[in-house]
Amino acid sequence: MMDYADTPRQGDLDGRGNLSEKALTEYVVWFLKVCLDQVEFMTSLFDLERLGERLKLYTEQEGFKPEAYRLLDETLLRGEFPRGEAERATGLKERAARDLLASLVEDGILGSDTPKGPVSLRFPMKAVEVLFPRLFPEA
Numbered sequence: 001m002m003d004y005a006d007t008p009r010q011g012d013l014d015g016r017g018n019l020s021e022k023a024l025t026e027y028v029v030w031f032l033k034v035c036l037d038q039v040e041f042m043t044s045l046f047d048l049e050r051l052g053e054r055l056k057l058y059t060e061q062e063g064f065k066p067e068a069y070r071l072l073d074e075t076l077l078r079g080e081f082p083r084g085e086a087e088r089a090t091g092l093k094e095r096a097a098r099d100l101l102a103s104l105v106e107d108g109i110l111g112s113d114t115p116k117g118p119v120s121l122r123f124p125m126k127a128v129e130v131l132f133p134r135l136f137p138e139a
Contacts (some may be wrong), residue, residue: 046135055069064107067100068104071090071101082118083116109123
């Protein structure tokens with residue numbers, strides 16, 4: 001199909017250059033269908049609609065306090081959040097919230113570019129089987 005885009009022009013009504021406009025158009029339509037198919041396939045593997053549920057499962061499996069899921073969910077919804085908001089997000093006292101946040105950062109599921117900067121979700125290798133089970137099926 002990819003060679004088809006370079007087909008010579010088929011008569012006077014098939015484009016203005018040396019190559020066929022009809023063939024190029026058919027190639028572009030084919031290429032875009034393949035792209036769309038791949039996007040749909042990868043979307044199904046990531047299953048982002050249920051990532052929150054799998055984050056909760058991960059916190060349970062790793063033995064974190066139940067409030068850890070609130071931090072991860074907050075991060076999932078917002079993209080990142082300031083460390084100072086851990087207390088509000090978890091409902092824990094300041095020290096307990098900071099300790100929980102530090103344990104999630106140490107685990108690698110949350111991370112930051114700087115020691116005091118906002119935290120965002122990270123996906124350490126030990127978490128990918130739980131978080132993306134269809135992307136990394138059991139061997």
